Amino acid sequence: MKALATLLLAPLLLGAAKPVLVPDVSQRDIEIAYSFTGAELLLFGAILYPKGQEPGPGTPPADVVVVVKGPSQSILVREKEKVAGIWVNADRMRYRSAPSFYAIASSRPIGRIVDGRTRAIYELGLDSLQLSPASGAVPAEQARFDGGLVDLRRRGGLYYEDPKAVEITDGVLYRARVTIPARVPVGRFTAETFLIQDGRVLAAAVRDIDIRKSGFERFVARAAEKSSFAYGLVAVVLSVAFGWGAGAIARRV
Numbered sequence: 048m049k050a051l052a053t054l055l056l057a058p059l060l061l062g063a064a065k066p067v068l069v070p071d072v073s074q075r076d077i078e079i080a081y082s083f084t085g086a087e088l089l090l091f092g093a094i095l096y097p098k099g100q101e102p103g104p105g106t107p108p109a110d111v112v113v114v115v116k117g118p119s120q121s122i123l124v125r126e127k128e129k130v131a132g133i134w135v136n137a138d139r140m141r142y143r144s145a146p147s148f149y150a151i152a153s154s155r156p157i158g159r160i161v162d163g164r165t166r167a168i169y170e171l172g173l174d175s176l177q178l179s180p181a182s183g184a185v186p187a188e189q190a191r192f193d194g195g196l197v198d199l200r201r202r203g204g205l206y207y208e209d210p211k212a213v214e215i216t217d218g219v220l221y222r223a224r225v226t227i228p229a230r231v232p233v234g235r236f237t238a239e240t241f242l243i244q245d246g247r248v249l250a251a252a253v254r255d256i257d258i259r260k261s262g263f264e265r266f267v268a269r270a271a272e273k274s275s276f277a278y279g280l281v282a283v284v285l286s287v288a289f290g291w292g293a294g295a296i297a298r299r300v
Contacts, residue, residue, distance in 0.1 A: 067095040068252040070240045077258045085229045091222040109244040111221045117148030118234035140192040141181040147232040152212035152223040204228035
């Protein structure tokens with residue numbers, strides 16, 4: 048009976064022997080107003096080792112990787128081609144799901160922390176994002192459009208990597224800063240922290256971040272979402288009114 052009890056409790060004992068991450072973020076709610084120029088998130092926390100004992104001197108040092116993701120969205124990517132000196136739309140590909148924002152911060156370059164298989168499983172790095180095209184395409188074409196999508200969002204500040212953004216103090220405390228650009232979409236974001244040692248993910252933890260519009264921007268966004276017809280009609284009327292007013296002023300001048 049004792050042997051049987053030991054076998055049954057073994058998974059629990061093994062689970063208790065693993066380190067635990069206790070993460071937090073400096074802002075759980077970010078409000079976007081007309082004066083919003085971006086924000087800087089501070090992600091910090093502690094690594095709790097079993098019985099409070101850190102790994103011995105011969106143990107490889109642990110790394111911390113933080114991934115901040117925005118809500119997934121559908122997107123259409125068009126490829127431009129130069130014809131007779133004019134840039135025109137050529138091929139295109141629609142993605143059912145792609146992160147609207149993606150930032151990865153790590154204590155070392157991610158390629159030196161984990162192998163390609165682990166990066167693909169946990170989507171660690173821009174080259175390991177699991178994008179979902181709406182239609183089938185040959186691998187070469189899909190890779191070309193995947194690269195184009197990532198490059199577009201990287202240039203817009205919505206995708207980026209920082210391989211030295213995580214600081215680990217005394218092997219227990221960590222901190223990282225992630226920049227949120229002014230053009231960031233609204234919605235529920237996730238900040239996921241990974242503790243990695245010797246190429247293996249030992250622990251992971253997630254915190255949610257809400258980014259939403261406030262003030263007049265929030266009113267306009269809600270009006271466009273809930274009363275699209277009325278919103279469009281008011282927009283047209285205002286455009287005509289402003290155009291007529293500008294013309295009247297120009298005639299008087």
